Amino acid sequence: MGRANQALKQTLEQYEITQYRLAKTLGIERANVYRWFNDSRDPNSETVVQIVEALKTLNPAAAKTFVKLYLGDLVEEE
DSSP states (O other): OOHHHHHHHHHHHHTTOOHHHHHHHHTSOHHHHHHHHTTSSOOOHHHHHHHHHHHHHHOHHHHHHHHHHHHGGGSOOO
16 A cells, blocks of 8 residues: 555544545545545645645644654654
């Protein structure tokens, strides 16, 4: 599983955000989120930024969790 895919799956499950809700916030088809969630396709770097922005609007804590899971030790706590 790709790092972004794993981080997204864990974040959506932890914060109970549906794939549909994320897709609607991103303005894309749910099938795209499904592909990322199920690791059949990796989001590119621009899409990862869009995912973070969408998560910020849905739940700022979820956005922080996603970034931390995705970037790991590269991001230090404030």
